[in-house]
Amino acid sequence: MRKLTLIAALSCLAAPALADDAAVLIGVDRYDDFRRVSGATDLIDTADALRDVGFNVSTLADGSIRDTRRVLEQLADEATDAERLVVGLSGRFATDEDRTWFLTEDSDTPTPFGLDDAISVDTVLDILSRAPGQALLVLGYDQDNFASFGPYLREGVGRLDIPQGVTVVYGAPNRVDDLLDRAVAAEGGDVIAYVQNDRRLNILGYQPGALVLAPEGSEPVAARPTVDPSIAAWNRARAANTADSYRDFIFSFPRSPFASEARERLDDLENDPRRVAEATEDGLNLTRNERREIQDMLTTLGYDTRGVDGIFGPGTRSAIESWQRANAYTPTSFLNQAQIDQMTAQFIRREAEIAEEQEREREQREQQDRAYWDETGANGGAANLRAYLERYPDGIFADQARQALGAVTDNAQAQAREDALNINPTLRRLIESRLAGLGFNPGQIDGRFDRNTRRAIADYQSSRNLTASGYIDQPTLARLLADTFGR
Structure with a gap:
C-alpha cells in the first residue's frame, strides 16, 4: 500500500x-x-x-x-x-x-x-x-x-x-x-x-x-x-490505519486536535515486536563491514544468507529469523546488540570446533595415507606405485612414488632394448668376462645377469660416457666388443 x-x-x-x-x-x-x-x-x-x-x-x-x-x-x-x-x-x-x-x-x-x-x-x-x-x-x-x-x-x-x-x-x-x-x-x-x-x-x-x-x-x-490541512490528512491516516500513517500524521501535524488520538493508535500498533526490533537495529547504525561480519557469522553457524555483501536483503533476514528461533528469541529478523554478542560468541566457538575437526580429519587422512603407502608403494613395482598415486595424487609420498615409478619405467624400457638384442648365453658370458677383465666386478661368470652384473654394466657405461641404465643396449654392446676385439 x-x-x-x-x-x-x-x-x-x-x-x-x-x-x-x-x-x-x-x-x-x-x-x-x-x-x-x-x-x-x-x-x-x-x-x-x-x-x-x-x-x-x-x-x-x-x-x-x-x-x-x-x-x-x-x-x-x-x-x-x-x-x-x-x-x-x-x-x-x-x-x-x-x-x-x-x-x-x-x-x-x-x-x-x-x-x-x-x-x-x-x-x-x-x-x-x-x-x-x-x-x-x-x-x-x-x-x-x-x-x-x-x-x-x-x-x-x-x-x-x-x-x-x-x-x-x-x-x-x-x-x-x-x-x-x-x-x-x-x-x-x-x-x-x-x-x-x-x-x-x-x-x-x-x-x-x-x-x-x-x-x-x-x-x-x-x-x-x-485552511487546516490536518482534517483531510487525519481521514487518510485513519483509512490506512497503519503505524506509518499515524506516525507521518504526527510528524506533519503535531499540534492538530487529532494528534492525541493518533499517538494512542500509534502506541497500540507499535507494540508489534518486529517494528520495535527494526527501530532497535536501526539505532545500532551498523556499517556495511559490520553487516558483512554478521552475514559471515550466520553462514559459519549454518544459516544461509544468500551472499556476504553487507546488504541485509531477504536472504539475510530469513537467516536471522532462523537463528533467532533456534536461540529462543522472537523471530523478528532484526538484531539487537545482545543478540549480536551471543552470535559472536557462538561464531568463535564454532570456528574453534571447525579448526579441531579439520585437524582431526588431517591426522586421519595422513594415517590412512601412510598405511596405504606401506601396503603398496613401499613395496615397489609399477602396479603398486600407480595404485598409490591413483588414490593419493597429492599424498605424503606422491613425489617419491612418481620418482620411483619413473625409474621403474626407465628400467622396463632399458630391459626391452636389451631383450631386442637377443643376447645368447655365450655372448652373456663374454660380456661378463670382458667386464671382469676391465676391472668391473660382474660377480660369477655364468651367463646370468644378476644384481652384480647390472651394477658392473652401469659402472662400465658411466666410465664410457654411456647412459648408465645397467642394461646392455646397442651402443654399450658395440663399445664392449670394440674393447674386446680391438685390443
Whole structure:
C-alpha cells in the first residue's frame, strides 16, 4: 500500500509569496521500496526557526514524486525574486557519479532510464544559483551506504556541478538538521564556521570567509494562511490505519486536535515486536563491514544468507529469523546488540570446533595415507606405485612414488632394448668376462645377469660416457666388443 504523503504547506500553493527569502525542507524516512532512513524527516522540525529569521518555508515529509515536484516548482517561482535560498533534502539518493537524484517515497528502484520518479539535484542547484552568495543546499544521507543499483548506479551522492555562489553542505541526517537549527536559522550564525567545527559535515562549492544567512535583527515571517490541512490528512491516516500513517500524521501535524488520538493508535500498533526490533537495529547504525561480519557469522553457524555483501536483503533476514528461533528469541529478523554478542560468541566457538575437526580429519587422512603407502608403494613395482598415486595424487609420498615409478619405467624400457638384442648365453658370458677383465666386478661368470652384473654394466657405461641404465643396449654392446676385439 502506498504510504501516506504529508505536506505541511501545499494547501495554498497558488498564493503569492509573502517574503523575498524562501526555504524548502524535504525529508523521506519511509519508502515504498527501500529500507527507512532514520531521522531523515527531522530537518522539518527547523521550519519554525527559519520562519523566525525571515524565511518563507515549505516542508514535505515522506512525499510522493508528484507532491515533491509541486513544492520545488513553487520554489522555482519564488527564486526569481529571492535574496536568500535554502533547500534541505534528506533521505536516499542515487548517482551515476556524474549526476545525482533525490528519491521520493514512491520512487522505484533506480535504473539508467528509469529515474522519472526522482528529483534531479542538478536542477535544484540551478534554482539556487538565482541567489548567488546567499544560496545553500543541505543534503542528509547515510554516509556509509554505497549499495549498488545495478552496474550503472549506486546509492549516495556523486560529483556535483555546483554553480558559482552556491554552497553545498552534506552529512548524516542527524547532523544536517543541527546545522539548519544552530547555524542557518540562528541570528548571526556562520555556516562556514559551524561546518569547520563539525568534522562529520562536509562542504562544497562557494566557501567565503563567513556565510551568514540570518543576520542579526531578522524579521520573522508568518506562515502562509491556510485552511487546516490536518482534517483531510487525519481521514487518510485513519483509512490506512497503519503505524506509518499515524506516525507521518504526527510528524506533519503535531499540534492538530487529532494528534492525541493518533499517538494512542500509534502506541497500540507499535507494540508489534518486529517494528520495535527494526527501530532497535536501526539505532545500532551498523556499517556495511559490520553487516558483512554478521552475514559471515550466520553462514559459519549454518544459516544461509544468500551472499556476504553487507546488504541485509531477504536472504539475510530469513537467516536471522532462523537463528533467532533456534536461540529462543522472537523471530523478528532484526538484531539487537545482545543478540549480536551471543552470535559472536557462538561464531568463535564454532570456528574453534571447525579448526579441531579439520585437524582431526588431517591426522586421519595422513594415517590412512601412510598405511596405504606401506601396503603398496613401499613395496615397489609399477602396479603398486600407480595404485598409490591413483588414490593419493597429492599424498605424503606422491613425489617419491612418481620418482620411483619413473625409474621403474626407465628400467622396463632399458630391459626391452636389451631383450631386442637377443643376447645368447655365450655372448652373456663374454660380456661378463670382458667386464671382469676391465676391472668391473660382474660377480660369477655364468651367463646370468644378476644384481652384480647390472651394477658392473652401469659402472662400465658411466666410465664410457654411456647412459648408465645397467642394461646392455646397442651402443654399450658395440663399445664392449670394440674393447674386446680391438685390443
